Amino acid sequence: EAGVAQSPRYKIIEKRQSVAFWCNPISGHATLYWYQQILGQGPKLLIQFQNNGVVDDSQLPKDRFSAERLKGVDSTLKIQPAKLEDSAVYLCASSLIAQTGANSPLHFGNGTRLTVT
């Protein structure tokens, strides 16, 4: 099966600019996650979608970050305006169902590396 697709792979922007990332999950996967991975740290959950609804966005900095999954398939994550501390790898993951259970592991994309200068 095709994996989780993310684009672009790399992005360099100046602070206060805007940026958007795109994710296409594995076909049929209902749940989609965006994670932020700062250098030297583990991934941190930003937002979780179940189909086109938000399940958890408690750690999303909503003053500058937004995400949508309008048709319940692919998703975009936007940062506006970007800050230096947003430099990180943004990982998208998907799973078949909401519960991270025995038959529903997370599948990760290769991520988008964002550098804010």
Added chain:
Amino acid sequence: AQSVTQPDIHITVSEGASLELRCNYSYGATPYLFWYVQSPGQGLQLLLKYFSGDTLVQGIKGFEAEFKRSQSSFNLRKPSVHWSDAAEYFCAVASSYSGGGADGLTFGKGTHLIIQP
């Protein structure tokens, strides 16, 4: 709130030697536990997972992990490492309730594995 501690930031092992990566978790109920591996520029790949039952779980690439509730640990082991095992390893925990809802993984900060020839 759940949390994961990986006490070793870096570990260096000679090729062919045995490996143990430590992971301690904090979670009030029965956790779901995972080990992921991340090679440079890649997304995370699931090595193995524990939900219930046998506390010794086998994974891909010859890895295994043992769940010890009394020690709140889930250490990863491999009897003989190969140079291709050099990567970043992440331990993660998820809540164990069913029925959907917020279920994103909480990751540790990772252990960087270096293989000496």
